[in-house]
Amino acid sequence: MTSAAARVALDLTADLPVPALEELYRDLHRHPELSLRENRTAGVLAGRLRKAGYDTADGVGGTGVVGVLRNGDGPTVLLRADMDALPVQEETGLPYASETSGVMHACGHDLHVTWLAGAADALAAGRDTWSGTLVVVGQPAEETGEGAARMLADRLYERFPRPDVLLAQHAVPGPAGLYAHSPGLIMSASTDIDIVVHGRGGHGSRPETTVDPVVTAAYIVTRLQTVVSREIAARESAVLTVGRIEAGSRHNIIPSEARLALNLRTQSEEVRERMIAAVRRIAVGECAAAGCPREPGITVGGSFPMTVNDPDTDRRIAAVHGEVFGAGTVLDPGPAMGSEDFPRLAEGGLPYSYWFVTSTPADVWSAASGDDLLERLMAVPSNHSPHFAPDLSTVAPGVRTLVSGALASLSVE
CATH class of the missing domain: 3.30.70.360 (Alpha-Beta Plaits)
Structure with a gap:
């Protein structure tokens, strides 16, 4: 039996404006900004949140953005995306490649912002289906490890509602269409x-x-x-x-x-x-x-810090993702050696779920040499590579993961 959260998530994302979201992604990819210089990116996100009806503040922790949508009694859920790019010269050859020499969205944060913007729009448009409070965070300076701490130092949870649960996701290599959860340690x-x-x-x-x-x-x-x-x-x-x-x-x-x-x-x-x-x-x-x-x-x-998912929270989010995307789409790869500053936003022991969205284009994955998953993962461009280019087919699914995760944590009617 499909849960209410999955059913509502599918309804709210059935008619996503995919071409517009893809164009948002291309725009962000063309205009990467280094850590604590994400002024344009922050402005784009803040403008979309205001238009969707969120009480929005920018300049939090430097260049951070926070949008709040209060929608009656219920849990407070924080959705976070990081916004910064890397000092990498892009070599993808994409028609929407970086226009800033020596700077590239080589880690997928442009995709993260696109997912967050799409999810914020969908949840605001469907606010009659849920109750609670949404806190949407565009975080600066993840790559340098400064952003989350700077937002906390700028009184994030004094100026805005303190969440009951936090959710975030990250684009990674792998055949597009998989969602990796680990109910415990997931990043080092x-x-x-x-x-x-x-x-x-x-x-x-x-x-x-x-x-x-x-x-x-x-x-x-x-x-x-x-x-x-x-x-x-x-x-x-x-x-x-x-x-x-x-x-x-x-x-x-x-x-x-x-x-x-x-x-x-x-x-x-x-x-x-x-x-x-x-x-x-x-x-x-x-x-x-x-x-x-x-x-x-x-x-x-x-x-x-280590990224350690709250087991109950992560299992709940993984379950709804399995309902939304179907059998075999959710897997547990175990902990990765990569690192994140997202756990700092969970100060005081707040529960969170952090997961991965595989994003390698089908043609790139098919052409990769190797007899098994690990060998192919070694052969395709990874995060921080000048060739890293997530598949645009992941734009809509990445919105659905956030929407369904949020609904699994809010009160759904």
Whole structure:
């Protein structure tokens, strides 16, 4: 038997203005904006929310947008989409490719905003079918991990209703038409670490008078590869990446310092702390072995929390998605190593559900080499790739996921 939430969701989304939503997506894709500079994107979203009847505020946390639709007694549900793009030069060749050099919506946030705008319109138009309060959030700066915290610091839940449940979704690679839920851990924590190796510079012809920080940094990079392979149990999931190494200015100058930028991905606080301790120990030890004039500078910087769905909430949302989209469309892939700042909006332990929407175009998926799902996923463009291009066929389904999820959490008549 189909639930009331699924039935109403199908009714409210039966006549979505798909061409107009697709054009909204193309417009947002053409005009990507970096974190905390999402002024145009925020303006587009805010204008649509006001037109749909939401009490709307912009500039929240910098460039954030909040729309509130009060519709009688019932739960308060927050729907969130992130808005920022990435410093990536687009190589998709799309007719609606980015018009801003070096900036691209390479992670699908333009699609997220389109989904949110479509869902907000549909729920406002169908307000006679449900009761409660909708809080629609366009969040800035997800890519840098700043946006959710900035909105909270700007008194998000003092200025606007505090939600009873939060919902969000993300476009990912995979054959379009699948909806991935995990009733628990679904995304990992991320931690950035910066290391400065202090050496003693000099002329390349007289290395004996120097302490070469480049060589020391190379030893640190090599030794760091043993942290996961030799210090983390095989049953644990963890990744350590050295994403940047910088040193020197000319061929024949031994510099006085070298800089390393690391990123850790972990799925438990205990493993995170163990990895940070290992990084410190290795950096200090290699610098001591090299005779560096002082200990390295080690800074634990930006971080993202683990994304852990409330099991009951996520199962409820997954169930309604299964009703709306049919058998075999909802799957549990287990936790991913990617990270999100969305959980910060759930401060104080608010329950939430966060899920994935697969978005690879059918022709790209069919052409991908590989005998199984994992091999094909490795072969198609992923998030943050200059070739990442979600299929426009996901525009309407992505609206339905939000609408049905919201209705499963509101009071449906």
